[in-house]
Amino acid sequence: MGLHHVILIFHLLAAAIWVGGHLLLSVCYLPAALKKKDPHIILDFEKKFETLGMSSLVVLIITGIWMAYDFGVTFETWFSFSGGFEKVISIKLILLFLTFFCAVCAQFYIIPNLNETNIKKIAAIILSVTAIGITMLILGSTLRYGGI
Template identity: 80%
Template sequence: MILHHFVLIIHLLAATIWVGGHLLLAICYLPTALKKKDPHIILNFEKKFEALGMSSLALLIITGIWMAYDFGVTMETWFAFKSGFEKVVSIKLILLFCTFICAICAQFYVIPNLNETNIKRIAVIIISVTSIGVAMLVLGSTLRYGGI
């Protein structure tokens, strides 16, 4: 149980960085970038946050799967949606997949062509990833009471 609690703390710290960084980007940097039509504001933030953010995301995936197994939600029961824990883990995995889709779109289609005229495309991705992160945080909080 002590190990599970330690893993939970690591998970929560990583979530703080991941979700907090995206909230900072969406609330503080994105409005300024849109107002000035300056994609460099977003790109500069991304450059500074990327290593820490991606490390946090990796920790979230590792610790999330670890804790899912601790709760008896193994790969065989992912997407079974039977128990409250299975529902939360499965929905979080779907949301993680959506995050990856957003990241692929951003890295290969939006960022390489980002300029003042199409800056709203990255705004949609930023708002999407931030919303997904907050949703995952809320879902995770339900596990304290047995999930949804």
């Protein structure tokens, strides 16, 4: 087993935590919070998941960039969309930036003012980040066959 394979294993474990956590939040906790109009259900989950979730996101970023370089997709070729690998990695980077944008909006604008009347705003962020994570997972799976 080579170093690239070990890095891939860490990447997949981190993806399982990141995407799995957001799926759990979206499917199990969010519907209850919306039904009861209780933002504390979401906030309690976030409080428990934040350390593990953010750690997994850091691992995803580090291992993702590492593997991109292993595939020959260096900083200079990001967003070139010139080949299958470049397309996938470029799209995943754009989705990462969207995830970051959602996180900033949530942390600085939505969560500080979260209450029963604006709970749908955090729901939109949660569903967006979950959809982005699933999309990134699917895109990553195409790299085995040369990308898209």
